[in-house]
Amino acid sequence: MYRITIDREACDGVFACLVRDDRFVEDGEGLASLEVDDAEAVTATFDDDRRESAEQAAAACPLDAIAVTDADGETETAAATEEVEP
Template identity: 55%
Template structure:
């Protein structure tokens, strides 16, 4: 399975939340911007690490849901989400 990172750039996120309809791991944060919560998916047990700082949210996953993350990134009208495969 691929290992990949999902990054949300907070400055670019406008809280439109098109990503939420493509991947249930995306949720609305208290600040009105998109966040990533691996446990938010009601169907799949999902594990991942999430780093959230003042500039961005970066989540790393090692599962078979890369395409869902890519669809969420594609749906973002402000291009705030980047999905990249990473090594080991």
């Protein structure tokens, strides 16, 4: 299981995430949100095979407003926030 979290303070409505994962939607305030069970959320937990799509959406966000973590919260896997040593 994994969790997707959107930092609404960082989101600026660029919506690069929407083209990479159809669970991301534009909410009434013009910011990214998650569509789950006919509701909108900024944090949602999933148990499916679409984690790679979520990670691609996180990597596409130029503001690093999306994080994908293990459901237990221990391991962050958002490509947008990974640091690579030379």
